Amino acid sequence: MNKKSYITTTIPYVNAAPHIGHALEFVQADVIARFRRVKGDETYFLSGSDENAIKNVQAAEKEGIPTEELVQRNADAFRDLLKKLNISVDQFIRTSEERHKIGAQALWSATKKEDLYKKKYQGLYCQGCETFYNKDELNEAGECSEHPGKKLEVIEEENYFFKLSNYQKWLTEVVEKDELKIVPQSKKNEVLAFIKRGLEDFSVSRPVERTKNWGVRVPNEPGQTMYVWYDALANYITALGYPDVNAKLFKTFWLENDKKIHVLGKGVSRFHAVYWLAMLKSAGLPIPNEEFIHGYITVEGQKISKTVGNVIDPFDVISRYGVDSVRYYLLREIPAYEDGDFSEEKFKDRYNGDLANGLGNFTARVLTLGAQVGEIKIGGAVLLEKSVEEKIATIQKEMDIKLNEYRFHDALSSLWELIRFGDGYVNDKKPWEIADPEEKKRVIFNLITILDNVAAFLLPFLPETSEKITKNIYWKNEETLITAKPETLFPRIK
Numbered sequence: 095m096n097k098k099s100y101i102t103t104t105i106p107y108v109n110a111a112p113h114i115g116h117a118l119e120f121v122q123a124d125v126i127a128r129f130r131r132v133k134g135d136e137t138y139f140l141s142g143s144d145e146n147a148i149k150n151v152q153a154a155e156k157e158g159i160p161t162e163e164l165v166q167r168n169a170d171a172f173r174d175l176l177k178k179l180n181i182s183v184d185q186f187i188r189t190s191e192e193r194h195k196i197g198a199q200a201l202w203s204a205t206k207k208e209d210l211y212k213k214k215y216q217g218l219y220c221q222g223c224e225t226f227y228n229k230d231e232l233n234e235a236g237e238c239s240e241h242p243g244k245k246l247e248v249i250e251e252e253n254y255f256f257k258l259s260n261y262q263k264w265l266t267e268v269v270e271k272d273e274l275k276i277v278p279q280s281k282k283n284e285v286l287a288f289i290k291r292g293l294e295d296f297s298v299s300r301p302v303e304r305t306k307n308w309g310v311r312v313p314n315e316p317g318q319t320m321y322v323w324y325d326a327l328a329n330y331i332t333a334l335g336y337p338d339v340n341a342k343l344f345k346t347f348w349l350e351n352d353k354k355i356h357v358l359g360k361g362v363s364r365f366h367a368v369y370w371l372a373m374l375k376s377a378g379l380p381i382p383n384e385e386f387i388h389g390y391i392t393v394e395g396q397k398i399s400k401t402v403g404n405v406i407d408p409f410d411v412i413s414r415y416g417v418d419s420v421r422y423y424l425l426r427e428i429p430a431y432e433d434g435d436f437s438e439e440k441f442k443d444r445y446n447g448d449l450a451n452g453l454g455n456f457t458a459r460v461l462t463l464g465a466q467v468g469e470i471k472i473g474g475a476v477l478l479e480k481s482v483e484e485k486i487a488t489i490q491k492e493m494d495i496k497l498n499e500y501r502f503h504d505a506l507s508s509l510w511e512l513i514r515f516g517d518g519y520v521n522d523k524k525p526w527e528i529a530d531p532e533e534k535k536r537v538i539f540n541l542i543t544i545l546d547n548v549a550a551f552l553l554p555f556l557p558e559t560s561e562k563i564t565k566n567i568y569w570k571n572e573e574t575l576i577t578a579k580p581e582t583l584f585p586r587i588k
């Protein structure tokens with residue numbers, strides 16, 4: 095197949111404003127999308143908002159405003175965050191849009207008849223997750239692990255069910271054989287364990303009375319609203335134009351693309367790696383190829399919660415430290431496969447140590463030296479040292495491997511090794527002590543080449559900084575390289 099990539103974030107509930115955890119996922123997905131573009135893939139990157147939840151109706155009721163107004167306001171806040179974080183999305187889909195509703199209904203209608211049935215049902219329901227849980231899935235206190243402290247409700251109602259049990263064997267194989275590749279392995283194991291415990295059919299509709307007329311109606315069934323997860327997951331294809339199978343985006347990025355990558359948090363892996371696959375299979379559609387599952391962010395060692403009062407406002411952090419400092423912290427300090435912590439102190443350490451000193455300092459040194467010598471004429475001479483060339487190639491190879499495995503923090507650690515190598519090269523060669531002007535230019539040319547590559551490798555992570563560096567390095571013509579002295583990239587903070 096052609097080189098194509100489709101990258102998605104999950105679509106957050108819009109019953110509240112975004113927090114730092116959302117920023118983590120946006121930034122991670124953005125690195126993947128930008129990296130795929132650098133590698134020459136035709137790339138499509140999607141984000142959006144999940145607006146059909148009953149929670150939105152409840153939140154709007156509390157504020158005394160129409161639900162439409164609440165979801166609009168919060169969807170705007172998420173869109174604004176994407177912009178402030180410099181996330182290179184191609185589209186932002188809102189699931190309250192008509193085109194999405196039509197697509198979700200079409201997906202329902204395409205589902206095999208034997209996979210959907212109606213039954214009276216009584217179960218333990220978490221309002222927060224809008225999902226039913228079995229007793230053995232709850233924590234020791236008998237609560238949902240995503241929403242501890244909240245009592246589950248016993249709810250009885252007549253719902254449609256999806257016959258997930260029909261897909262037990264197929265799902266096991268798909269995950270085991272990496273037909274859907276789940277990264278990291280630990281999360282793949284968890285999904286497999288969940289499947290192997292035995293899959294139970296899940297309810298996929300709610301009575302209209304309980305959803306208060308909000309959400310997507312079940313086709314030909316006026317009394318039932320589609321379960322919010324059922325419709326939300328469909329955003330990954332409705333945004334591309336489904337149910338129009340001839341829609342260009344849908345064809346290019348879903349039907350004829352073997353690099354469909356979902357980025358998601360560990361709390362929603364069951365929906366993405368189990369339910370979603372079965373829904374697609376039943377409707378005769380291709381499944382995603384990869385899912386990268388990230389962990390959660392704690393703040394000063396504690397779970398983010400409104401009650402604790404430790405919700406970090408990403409807008410505030412960006413306005414204080416700049417977008418690339420926030421991107422860097424999330425990508426470097428939070429281990430990609432696990433939970434990580436946010437604290438002001440660690441933020442400042444990373445900032446001063448890695449950005450102000452490491453990257454900022456190296457950039458300033460090299461560009462200052464470059465500006466001092468002025469134009470560097472190549473004139474057919476081989477100026478680049480073998481050791482420098484090899485080091486750059488090694489780092490690039492390492493970073494590619496790590497980025498293909500979504501190990502963002504490890505990839506950055508490799509990149510900083512190249513910066514240290516560059517620092518070592520300056521200290522070693524002491525260009526300011528070199529008397530021969532040609533030799534001096536040769537050494538500085540090597541340094542500029544290192545910096546130029548640092549900036550290139552940095553692009554998916556810190557696009558703004560990368561550009562700030564490269565705009566000071568330019569070729570006057572094929573033979574002549576000039577550098578300009580830059581502004582300070584990262585002023586030290588106290």
Ligand SMILES: [Zn+2]
Pocket residue numbers: 220221222223224238239240241
């Ligand atoms: Zn819950």
